[in-house]
Amino acid sequence: MIRIISFLKKINNGIAVIAGLALLACITLIILDIVLREIGISFSGSEEISGYVMAAVTSWGICYGLTAKAHVRIDFLREKGNLLISSLFDLIALAALSYVAVYLAYYAIPVLSKTLKSGALSNTAMEIPLYLPQSIWLAGWIWFAISSSVLLIISIILVIQGKYEIVDKNIGTGGDL
Amino acid sequence: SETLSIVGSWSSLPLNKLYENPFWNETIPADSKGEFKVTMTTLDQMGIGGSDVFRMLTDGVFDIGMTSADYAVSDTPALEGLDVPLIANTASKAKEVVDAARPMIDDIFKDTFNAKVLAIVPYPPQVVFCNAEVKSLSDLAGLKIRASGRMTAKFLEALNAQSVNIGFGEVPGALQRGVIDCAVTGAGSGYSAGWWEVTTHLMNLPLGGWDPVVTAMNLDKWNSLSEKNQNFIQESVKSKFEKPVWDSAQSALNDDIACLTGNDNCSKGDVRNLTLVEISEPDMLKAKDILESKVLPEWAERAGSEWIQRWNETVGQVAGIEISANKAQ
Amino acid sequence: MILFTSMGLLGLLALSIPVGIVLFLLAFGVDTFFSPFPLMRGLGQIVWSSSNNSTLIAIPFFVLIGEILLRSGVAQRTYAALNTWVSWLPGGLIHANIATATMFSATSGSSVATAATVATVATPQGEKLGYDPRLFTGSIAAGGTLGILIPPSINLIVYGFLTESSVPKLFLAGIVPGMMMALLFMAITIVLCSLYPKLGGPKQHSSWSEKIVALKSLSPILFLFLSVVGSIYMGWATPTEAAAIGVVISLVISFAYSVISTEMLIKSLVGTVKITSMIMLVVIGAYVLNFALTASGFGRALQELLQGLGLSPIGTLLVIILTYIILGFFIETLSLMVATIPIVVPIIIQIGYDPIWFGILMIILVEMALITPPVGLNLYVVNSARKNGKMADVIIGSIPYVLIMLFMVFLLIMFPSLALYLPNNY
Ligand code: NA
Ligand code: NA
Numbered sequence: 001m002i003r004i005i006s007f008l009k010k011i012n013n014g015i016a017v018i019a020g021l022a023l024l025a026c027i028t029l030i031i032l033d034i035v036l037r038e039i040g041i042s043f044s045g046s047e048e049i050s051g052y053v054m055a056a057v058t059s060w061g062i063c064y065g066l067t068a069k070a071h072v073r074i075d076f077l078r079e080k081g082n083l084l085i086s087s088l089f090d091l092i093a094l095a096a097l098s099y100v101a102v103y104l105a106y107y108a109i110p111v112l113s114k115t116l117k118s119g120a121l122s123n124t125a126m127e128i129p130l131y132l133p134q135s136i137w138l139a140g141w142i143w144f145a146i147s148s149s150v151l152l153i154i155s156i157i158l159v160i161q162g163k164y165e166i167v168d169k170n171i172g173t174g175g176d177l
Numbered sequence: 178s179e180t181l182s183i184v185g186s187w188s189s190l191p192l193n194k195l196y197e198n199p200f201w202n203e204t205i206p207a208d209s210k211g212e213f214k215v216t217m218t219t220l221d222q223m224g225i226g227g228s229d230v231f232r233m234l235t236d237g238v239f240d241i242g243m244t245s246a247d248y249a250v251s252d253t254p255a256l257e258g259l260d261v262p263l264i265a266n267t268a269s270k271a272k273e274v275v276d277a278a279r280p281m282i283d284d285i286f287k288d289t290f291n292a293k294v295l296a297i298v299p300y301p302p303q304v305v306f307c308n309a310e311v312k313s314l315s316d317l318a319g320l321k322i323r324a325s326g327r328m329t330a331k332f333l334e335a336l337n338a339q340s341v342n343i344g345f346g347e348v349p350g351a352l353q354r355g356v357i358d359c360a361v362t363g364a365g366s367g368y369s370a371g372w373w374e375v376t377t378h379l380m381n382l383p384l385g386g387w388d389p390v391v392t393a394m395n396l397d398k399w400n401s402l403s404e405k406n407q408n409f410i411q412e413s414v415k416s417k418f419e420k421p422v423w424d425s426a427q428s429a430l431n432d433d434i435a436c437l438t439g440n441d442n443c444s445k446g447d448v449r450n451l452t453l454v455e456i457s458e459p460d461m462l463k464a465k466d467i468l469e470s471k472v473l474p475e476w477a478e479r480a481g482s483e484w485i486q487r488w489n490e491t492v493g494q495v496a497g498i499e500i501s502a503n504k505a506q
Numbered sequence: 507m508i509l510f511t512s513m514g515l516l517g518l519l520a521l522s523i524p525v526g527i528v529l530f531l532l533a534f535g536v537d538t539f540f541s542p543f544p545l546m547r548g549l550g551q552i553v554w555s556s557s558n559n560s561t562l563i564a565i566p567f568f569v570l571i572g573e574i575l576l577r578s579g580v581a582q583r584t585y586a587a588l589n590t591w592v593s594w595l596p597g598g599l600i601h602a603n604i605a606t607a608t609m610f611s612a613t614s615g616s617s618v619a620t621a622a623t624v625a626t627v628a629t630p631q632g633e634k635l636g637y638d639p640r641l642f643t644g645s646i647a648a649g650g651t652l653g654i655l656i657p658p659s660i661n662l663i664v665y666g667f668l669t670e671s672s673v674p675k676l677f678l679a680g681i682v683p684g685m686m687m688a689l690l691f692m693a694i695t696i697v698l699c700s701l702y703p704k705l706g707g708p709k710q711h712s713s714w715s716e717k718i719v720a721l722k723s724l725s726p727i728l729f730l731f732l733s734v735v736g737s738i739y740m741g742w743a744t745p746t747e748a749a750a751i752g753v754v755i756s757l758v759i760s761f762a763y764s765v766i767s768t769e770m771l772i773k774s775l776v777g778t779v780k781i782t783s784m785i786m787l788v789v790i791g792a793y794v795l796n797f798a799l800t801a802s803g804f805g806r807a808l809q810e811l812l813q814g815l816g817l818s819p820i821g822t823l824l825v826i827i828l829t830y831i832i833l834g835f836f837i838e839t840l841s842l843m844v845a846t847i848p849i850v851v852p853i854i855i856q857i858g859y860d861p862i863w864f865g866i867l868m869i870i871l872v873e874m875a876l877i878t879p880p881v882g883l884n885l886y887v888v889n890s891a892r893k894n895g896k897m898a899d900v901i902i903g904s905i906p907y908v909l910i911m912l913f914m915v916f917l918l919i920m921f922p923s924l925a926l927y928l929p930n931n932y
Contacts, residue, residue, distance in 0.1 A: 013776070020775025023566050030750040034743060047342050050560040050746060057566065057779065058557040058786040064776075065783035071524035072784055072838050076880050078522040089522045096523045100530045108550035114232060114252070118289055121479070123228065123251040125330040125340065130251065137554065173522065182543050182801070216542075216803060221670070223800045224793055224848070226555045229548070238548040239801070343744065344561075347672055354740065 001154050005170050008147055009067045015143075016064040019057045026053040045126050052133035059140025063147055066097070067170075075173045083164035090171045094155055098148040105138075105145035112138050179406070180214045181205075182239040184230060186390055188219040191365060191429075192300060192422065197243060197392075200418045208413060212406065220244060228252075231290045234395050243392040245300065246282075247326045253289040254479035256282070257328050258488045259297075260386035261473070263464040264496040266456060268427035271299055271387045277491040281484070282391070292393040295414045298422040301363035301430055303329075303385025306451075307378040309358045314382070314460040323348055323360035328472060329385050332464075335471045349375050361385040364433035373449040379437050382456040392418075465498060473500045507540050507807055511799070515845065516836075525841040526784075529791030533798040540802040549794065556793040557786065560746055561667055566782040567749030568615030568658050571730075571756045573774035575613065576623055578760040584609055584727055585627045587720035590712035592692075597699035597706040599637065600645045601692055603628050607649025608688040609724070612731040613752070614653050615660035616781075617839075617876055621650025621884045625891035637707035639895055641698065644877075644903020647884040648691060648910075651873035654839075656684035657735055658752075661843060661872065663745065664789055665865045668796075668847045672862070673745045674738050675929035679866050682924050683914060687870075690910045698906060726759045739932065785840060792844030805852055812853065819857040820919075826850055827871065827915065834875025838883060843872055866925040867918050874911045877904040 026049065033046035065071050078089040112134045114120070121127040151171065158167050185197040198217065205213050220230055220242075227248030234242040250256045259278050265271040275297050286292045305311075309320060318337040324330060330340040341357050348360045352375040360372065361384050367373070392414070399407065436443035438453040477485045477500050485500050493499050514535060518528040537545040575581065585606045592601035603624060610620045625646050632642045654661040657677035666673040699706035712720075734752040737743040743751060760766040799805070812822060833842055847868075854864045876884040885900045918924055 016776045016779040017772060019779045020772070023563075023570065023778065024775065026563065027567065027750045027753050030747055031754060034747055034751070038742070047560045047744075047746075050563045051558040054560065054563040054566075055554065055558040057563075057782065058790070061779045061783035062787050063783075064779055065787065068780050070780045070784040071526060071787055072841065073522045073524050074519045074836070074838065074881060075522045076836075077520050092521055093523045093527075096518075096521075096531060097527045100527050100534075103534070103546075104530070104549065104553065107546060108553060110236070110547075111232075111550040111554050114235070118252040120251045121254065123248070123327050124342070125327060125334060127327070127479070133558070134554065137557070141553075180542060218800050218803075222805070222852070224556075224668075224796045225548070225552060229551045229555050232551050233548040236544075236547040238545055239543055344672075347674065347744070350672070350674060356742075 001158060002166065004150065004154055008151060012064045012067040012147065015060050016068070019061050019064070022053055022057060026050055045124075048122060048124055048126060048128065052128075052137075055133060055137045056140060059137050059144065063140060063144045066144065066148055066151070069171070069173065071097075073173050078173065083168060086172065087159050087164040087167045090167055091152075091155060091159060094148065094152050094171050098145070098152045101141070101145040101148045105141040108138050108141045178212050178214055179402070180216065181241055183215060183217040183241040184223060184225075184233075184239050184243070185217060185219040186243050186245070187221050189221070190300075190363075192298070192390060193219055196298070196418060196422050200414075201241075204417055205410075205413060208417075209406075209409060212409075231286075231292065231391075231393065234292050234393060235290045237395050237397065239395075240398045241295070241392065241394045243296075243390055246297075246389050246391045247386075249290075249391075250327065253285055254476065255285050255481070255484040256289075257476055258480065258484065258492060260326070260328070260389055261468065261492070261496070262329050262332050262384050262386045263382060263456075263461070263468070264492075264498065265387065266302075266381075266383055266461075268299065268423065268430065270495075271302070271383075271426070272423050273495045274492055275299075275387075275389055277495045278488075281487050281491060285484075286391070286393055287396065290393065291396045293396050293399040294391060294393050295410065296392040296419045297389050298392070298419055299426050300388040300390055301365050301426070301433060302383035302387045303361045304364050304367070304434075305359050305361050305380035305382065305384050306352070306367050306372045306376040307359040307380065308352045308355070308376045309378065311359070311378050311380060311454060313454075313457060314463055317359065320358040321356070323351070323357045324385055325361070326385060328476065329361065331472050331475060332384070332467060335467045345370070348372065352376055363388070364430060364437060368433055368436050368445065368449070373437055373451055377452060378454055379434070379451040380454040380456070381434060382454075382460070469498055469500070473498070476500075507536065507802065507804055508811065510539065511536065511804070519837070524787070525838060526787030526791040529788065529795045529841075529845060533791075533795040536795070536798040536802050536804070540804075541798065543801065545798055545801050548797070552794055552797050553790055556790050559667070561663065561673065562786070562789070564658075564663050564673075564746040564749040565615070565660050565785055566778050567746070567753055568660055568663075569619070569781045570774060570778040571749070571752045572614040572616060572619040572623070573777045574753070574756040574760055575610075575727075576619070576626075577770050577774060578756070578765050579763055580726055580759060581606070581610070581623045581627045583723040585624070585631075587723040589710065590717050590720045593710040594712070595692070595696055596703070596709065597641070597692075597695040598709045599628070599631060599635065600642055600695050600699070600706055603642070603645045604649040604688060604691045604695070607646065608652055608656065608685075609727055609731075611650075611652040611656040611684065613658075613727055613734065613756075615658045615663070617651045617653035617873065618883050618887055620653030621647055622887045622891070624650060625888045629891045632707070633892070635707050638705050639892070639899045640903035641695070641705045641906070642707070642903065643888050643892070643895075643900040644905070644907060645691065645695065647877045647882075647888040647900055647904050648907030649688070650884050650888070651876045652684055652688060655680045655687065655866070655869050655873060657681065658745070658749065659869070660785065661840060661869060662865060664785075664840065664844060665847065665868065667789075668792065668844065669851050669861055669865070671865065672929075675862050676865050677735065677738065677745070678928040678932060679862050679925040680869065681928060683866055683870065683918065686917075686924070687910065687914050690914065691907055694906050694910055726762070730755050730759065788841050788844055792848065795845070796848035799848060804849070808849060809853060809856070819859070822853065822857055823859065823919070826854070827867075830868070830871040831874065834871060835878050836881050837875065838881060839872045839875050842875055843868065860922065860926060862929055863918070863922050863925050867915060870911055870914055870918070874908055877908060
């Protein structure tokens with residue numbers, strides 16, 4: 001069980017590094033764009049690409065946020081109970097999250113399938129085929145749905161086994177800000 | 178009775194305030210004697226982008242949607258042919274172009290968005306505000322211009338001007354600080370947003386086209402209506418929505434220009450004193466040349482030969498432009 | 507629907523479900539119960555459109571600047587330098603806390619990050635010199651809140667995004683109220699510490715030559731602020747581009763202090779992704795909720811309710827302010843903003859107030875929420891920087907500063923030009 005959790009974490013940590021490097025690449029591109037503009041060469045594609053990077057960093061980053069316990073929770077009630085109670089709170093929270101994740105991934109699929117069907121290009125001079133950024137973005141949401149569901153199943157088992165401390169450590173609150 | 182859920186175009190602009198909103202919220206329910214009920218909002222209030230409207234209409238998220246056709250071109254490049262810059266510099270000419278294009282647009286919407294086109298009306302044409310000495314189209318070369326839409330951007334590229342993408346609200350500051358030299362928007366929007374404070378020249382040429390706004394209905398919903406109701410909607414839209422908007426288009430433009438340049442009567446309030454630059458005959462020829470030699474052939478590659486042929490037979494006839502087939506290859 | 511939404515919001519939050527997820531669930535609920543149309547079929551499209559946004563990418567960039575600076579030792583140097591300039595005042599180091607927080611606010615987009623940074627460097631000094639912990643920690647918690655008022659500000663970017671108002675204008679509007687609040691914080695510290703010297707600690711006197719030498723340590727952070735904010739107003743860059751420039755400069759600063767390494771860079775990047783993901787889940791959730799509420803006629807229902815109360819514009823404004831103060835006790839700040847902007851701002855505009863001005867007013871209310879218990883992130887952050895000590899110290903120490911914030915709200919209502927003069931004239 002715990003091995004699966006640490007495997008998930010390892011993957012998501014890797015994702016966070018990649019997302020961070022994507023941000024760094026985007027910064028480089030923007031700086032290049034500013035410099036080119038000041039010396040009078042037209043490029044101005046960095047704005048559009050920044051949008052795509054943001055979309056991808058968002059969907060994939062949210063997966064990392066899941067295992068890093070980054071998503072803000074208001075825990076004044078949860079704090080009041082013992083470990084069992086707070087584990088149950090954690091299960092409810094994770095179940096709600098998984099539900100939203102699956103729902104979201106399901107309804108994100110048509111965005112890409114419409115794009116594939118119409119062959120949509122971005123409405124700019126760059127004419128980027130939209131399926132490229134959208135598939136990266138969609139894959140992030142699908143991974144969010146998968147990883148949260150897996151985490152939920154494992155956590156339920158752990159609660160049944162009475163391993164509340166492990167639950168608290170992995171899906172509790174208090175990821176530092 | 179039927180309930181229609183409707184998403185109108187930008188709530189702050191006159192098209193929605195003066196026409197869309199009263200027509201759908203009052204005229205339709207009253208004229209149908211309660212047969213149609215309406216819940217209406219606008220795309221900006223919903224927080225959805227212009228490009229989302231017709232995609233959501235496809236899925237039946239709502240029944241009727243309206244937005245600028247320019248926002249939908251990413252899903253169907255063929256639609257760009259509805260709003261080619263600089264082919265119509267009067268409202269009546271623009272109306273001819275739209276009428277000629279209408280059967281083609283009907284098919285595009287049916288194929289791409291599973292939707293029935295109810296109306297196509299113009300926004301005020303997209304004119305050019307400049308904080309620079311400009312006298313003709315060629316003076317735009319080398320300037321940085323805020324414009325939206327792929328075809329306008331391509332046109333500017335062909336003019337050796339630089340097309341810059343910035344949000345509407347950032348334009349006055351950007352003009353003032355020289356980040357951009359010119360910006361394209363409707364004359365009325367530019368008047369109310371105070372662009373005259375930071376510009377000196379107003380070029381009365383539809384560089385961004387007429388920005389037609391398409392009103393369309395989900396096709397399944399349309400088919401579920403009785404023939405009588407279909408006719409009722411079609412007739413009402415035509416006579417009580419589409420016609421008044423087109424009728425007022427030219428006078429609204431003249432009024433806005435008068436208010437901005439102060440060389441005629443202005444009904445809106447204070448008169449401003451931008452220098453008016455009217456498009457000249459050589460400019461029109463130059464524009465036509467750029468369109469025929471560069472911008473439209475590129476579009477032809479995006480849109481595909483079937484649509485180009487139809488465009489040549491319809492819009493092309495009205496505009497006196499032909500996209501040659503071999504360039505399209 | 508108003509009852510359903512507000513009860514649902516509080517109930518689900520109390521279950522400790524992540525805030526962003528709560529907003530999604532509410533949107534699903536509104537769709538199911540109040541909308542005759544299958545709104546959620548548009549869910550994917552709206553999530554794509556709201557995250558594919560080049561303005562929002564300024565958020566991770568500004569977070570990254572903070573992450574890099576935190577690891578570069580700039581904070582310590584700045585604190586020591588400001589110490590020589592302001593700690594002769596009654597209250598001593600407390601003024602250095604506020605001044606350092608103000609300076610960091612000018613480079614950081616986040617209040618929590620600002621408070622965390624200042625707390626890390628200030629707390630050991632305060633403990634060493636035997637300061638009364640209350641006012642000392644309260645000043646850090648309160649000073650840190652300036653991070654979202656003085657530009658750059660993540661919260662103002664989000665406000666501009668959700669209300670479609672100009673981010674550069676919002677940034678400009680925050681400068682004067684931000685500086686005023688910093689000065690008022692120092693003023694009330696002087697008053698309190700003159701009346702009750704035990705609240706402060708030893709004053710520290712520095713020679714002029716020490717002061718001049720100290721200025722050198724302030725130069726990197728001043729340079730960073732001027733480049734970021736300056737490049738926006740000189741017209742070289744959009745806020746997003748300015749943020750990118752800021753990242754490069756903060757890297758250069760770390761390089762100059764030779765603290766840069768691959769490991770430090772990766773840590774900063776991962777920290778950035780984490781905070782960004784937290785923010786974006788909430789922002790997208792708010793966006794989706796807004797979509798569902800508008801499509802279901804929520805705004806109209808709320809407006810009818812307000813009209814039924816028959817309040818004047820100022821009456822409505824006061825009700826809204828009171829609501830924010832109360833909600834601010836319980837709800838995390840960004841969530842508070844994004845969950846309420848779609849509902850409140852249209853009303854504010856309709857009754858004739860300026861959206862830029864209201865953005866600043868809302869930020870001050872949100873700052874207050876950061877230091878009011880039980881949910882006040884800055885209180886937690888500052889307290890956790892101490893080795894031991896009760897949360898109550900920080901809470902009590904923040905009270906004078908909360909009063910200043912209320913006073914600032916009053917000033918803004920009386921003199922809107924405090925916020926609006928700069929954006930309307932530059
Ligand atoms: Na700041
Ligand atoms: Na609070």
